[in-house]
Amino acid sequence: MKEPTLLEKQKYQRLREIFAQARQRYLEAGGDPRHPADNRYLTDEEKKEAFELGAQVFNTQTKSQS
Numbered sequence: 001m002k003e004p005t006l007l008e009k010q011k012y013q014r015l016r017e018i019f020a021q022a023r024q025r026y027l028e029a030g031g032d033p034r035h036p037a038d039n040r041y042l043t044d045e046e047k048k049e050a051f052e053l054g055a056q057v058f059n060t061q062t063k064s065q066s
Contacts, residue, residue: 008057015053018046 004012019037026037039047 011053012057015050015057018042018050018053021046 022037022039022041025041027033029041031037039050042050
């Protein structure tokens with residue numbers, strides 16, 4: 001297994017920030033702290049960015065969403 005590059009680390013950190021934001025919104029909306037937030041607590045832009053970053057970080061190929 002190779003060591004992640006600085007860019008890969010930065011992308012992963014940004015992905016973590018996006019999900020932390022969703023978690024905070026979930027908790028502020030009265031969500032149960034013992035359960036994870038879901039994508040309803042992300043904006044459309046955050047969902048798109050998270051999907052793209054996830055594909056890059058985890059080296060998955062995505063289908064075109066036309």
